[in-house]
Amino acid sequence: MSRSAVDPVDHETWSAAQEETEVRVDGHDLTVAYRDAGPEDGKPLVFLHGIPTWSYLWRRVAPAFEDERRVVVPDMLGYGNSQGGDGFDRSIRAQEHMLQALVEDLELGVVDLVAHDIGGGVALRYTAHHPDRVEDLVCSNAVCYDSWPVEFVNGLGLPETAAMEPDELEPKLDFAFGDGLVTDDPDPAFVAGMKAPWMREDGPLNLSRAAVATNTNHTTEIPYEHIDSRVLCLWGEDDVMQPLAWGERLADDLDGTVETVSPAYHWVVEDQPDAYVDALASFLV
Template sequence: MNWREYQARQRVVELGHRFISYVDEGQGAPVVLLHGIPTWGFLWSGLLPALSLTHRVLVPDLLGYGYSDRREGFDRSIARQAEALDAWMDRLGIGDAAVVGHDIGGGIAQHLAVRFPRRVSRLCLMNSICFDSWPIELMVQLGHPGVVRRLSAQAVQRMLRVALKRMGFATAPPDGLVDGLLAPYATEVGKTSLVRDAAALDTNQTQELVPRLPHVAVPTRVVWGVEDTFQPVKWGERLAWEIPGARLVRVERARHFLMWDQPHAVMTALYEFLGVEERPRLEGRETRDAEVPSVQGRLI
């Protein structure tokens, strides 16, 4: 599906003066998929059809991202995002869910697991921010206030498109994917919101979780594209060590956007993690890594 078809599936829920756009498909135990920066819920569109055959899949756009509220005057930090998602789950009547987070979505998932443990039945972190691994230089530059004045939306799009294509994928992304991932930010309103999102990135908000990660008590999987240059695999190794019982799944020939580089390997890891025995076939791109991903970590 292209990004317009995906957006047409989105619903909206109001949270006080703000609103969150989200996709809600399938039946069964709930799974919440959290995207990172500079993407939105469309990041998960390749896995949504297969995963929604076995689970209720909920994919929110974070506040300030995608087609959720992008107005001025609110905190966009990962700590505030976790609070907003707690309220969003409450509005939808979801007690707890398996939470899967990529990039800053992984940082938000860590906040949920530590600060709102009742919300998280299982935790999966994919090429996630953690400790002081972030923000990367590209996001530091994007978050400079002068970007709003100096660069047009088209210029920001060109910069991000080049960076994602060059460094985000180990295999050539499908036609239109990168443009779709950046589509909400193609306007001046979208660009300004994305700059504010980048300005809100604060490594202190993962560092403050470090003493509490050893107290995470839910089944945890760390799934990592091992060729990632944005979040190198050493950070996944450390996460798998710090969280009791966590296991690291290394996905070969995959970079930051591992769910597009190696969708079959990622779905294999997710199905195994979620306990799916009868696994639907994943349609779309064939994986270049036919082997089952390697699993490492400590078991406590």
């Protein structure tokens, strides 16, 4: 059955609908903000964002499944409305432990995972280490193997970024979220929403710490052979940061399938939300 993307809310409305819980990661008690919607007895469907986004990335996609699925969309540690500041790791290794703690806290049990960018690395680690807890795994323009980090993100991890004022950082974010789309006329609400957490007083520090935590070893060490889920690599075909070849390799290794969305760059869920939602609905069981 065909399904379409939803009309998005603004980022303030999205934030207001989030809940919070405390998880313990690496000995630290840390606050995670997340959206939890849909029927409580619905099969859990968890969406994971990447860098430098937050859960608002899924504004057109995740709510499209809330009529029948329990849809959980967290902000990664150090991102969005989850805990920021110094004193804890933001790597995908740590985010995997955050995901595990969140799943246990919310008593989600077996889940389906949909993940983008470094969220894909988190999902791959979690699935490999807990193969009995993930039924369907969807990776979109996801980091894997040694496909990352990319030069733009590396540059954000310098001490100079942490020392910036938010208005100094804003042009870099405008480039990332505006020019990173196929369209020459991006939705201003998308760009504003993606930038919002980084425009706070501690935003540059949080972004710098998130960027410097991108560690290729955390995806090269994954025991991919342990993944036994149904796998779909749902990829923006024209992405230059995580090219389609990585999705093809991942699908080949995991006995999964590849479906491309075009025209679409890295922000595939914003470039082609209707096509993305339709393909996702067709795959999920």
